[in-house]
Amino acid sequence: MFTGIIEDLGTIKNLTAEGENLHITVETSITSELKIDQSVAHNGVCLTVVSINDDNYVVTAIKETLDKTNLGKLITGDLVNIERAMKLGDRLDGHIVQGHVDxxxxxxxxxxxxxxxxxxxxxxxxxxxxxxxxxxxxxxxxxxxxxxxxxxxxxxxxxxxxxxxxxxxxxxxxxxxxxxxxxxxxxxxxxxxxxx
CATH class of the missing domain: 2.40.30.20 (Elongation Factor Tu (Ef-tu); domain 3)
Structure with a gap:
């Protein structure tokens, strides 16, 4: 669950296709605060952190996600809006956002x-x-x-x-x-x- 209040801008550092999946490497100032298996919204798309290396982390978008979002159009150097999942008990400053792009x-x-x-x-x-x-x-x-x-x-x-x-x-x-x-x-x- 997210709020739609953007925390940081991430820079796309690498894009690697594997079958119909796309592994997206992102650099942010909050990478050190992330952990593997954490949900992070990228341009509103909820994706799971699968690896972390210094200031970079990797998420994977499957075909379903690529078909329904703009993530398949990303190129190296692009910026994306980043938001971590909200904490239960925090203020809801935006609105209820699921991270599931329609x-x-x-x-x-x-x-x-x-x-x-x-x-x-x-x-x-x-x-x-x-x-x-x-x-x-x-x-x-x-x-x-x-x-x-x-x-x-x-x-x-x-x-x-x-x-x-x-x-x-x-x-x-x-x-x-x-x-x-x-x-x-x-x-x-x-x-x-x-x-x-």
């Missing part, structure tokens, strides 16, 4: 305003995911509030702190992002679908 979306607009940025994303509605105005959404692991919700599109407003401390500073039109829709909204939608 689908990807494309960034279709970036508008710089006076002191903030508005990012717009479009996504495939065939998977039955929805956003609501002022609801929660996780974009590349970052807990955000939806603005301007439409059928297959939504926007988020990014404050300077979030811009500087996440991968939003590198995000541009045409980039693919991971989306995790609000877990409570998903259950409500599912129950409603079952009634109809």
């Amino acid at each position: 689908q990807t979306a494309e960034c279709t607009a970036v508008i710089e305003e006076d002191g903030s940025w508005i990012y717009t994303f479009t996504y495939d509605t065939s998977l039955s995911n929805i956003t609501i105005e002022k609801g929660s959404i996780t974009v590349n692991g970052v807990s955000l509030t939806v603005v301007n919700s439409k059928i297959n599109e939504f926007s988020v407003a990014i404050i300077p702190y979030t811009y500087e401390h996440t991968t939003f500073k590198n995000l541009k039109v045409g980039d693919t992002v991971n989306l995790e829709f609000d877990v409570i909204g998903k259950y409500v939608k599912r129950l409603n679908d079952l009634r109809n």
Whole structure:
């Protein structure tokens, strides 16, 4: 379980394919605090630490993960948003995030305003995911509030702190992002679908 509050940026140091799996080597400032078998979110994708070597650690993404997320598009040198699992009893500063990406979306607009940025994303509605105005959404692991919700599109407003401390500073039109829709909204939608 995560909160969507990014702890650190990780740098992709190496990518090694093995069959349909991808071993991802990441360097972070918190590597020394990690342990093998620990869950860590990478751009919102929960992956298990399988080895640690100095400032680097390795996680493995299987085909299912690569098919449903943007991790298969990573290249050496890319930055990823990093968050360790929350501790029971901590404040929930973001929202309930499972680290299970529902689908990807494309960034279709970036508008710089006076002191903030508005990012717009479009996504495939065939998977039955929805956003609501002022609801929660996780974009590349970052807990955000939806603005301007439409059928297959939504926007988020990014404050300077979030811009500087996440991968939003590198995000541009045409980039693919991971989306995790609000877990409570998903259950409500599912129950409603079952009634109809």
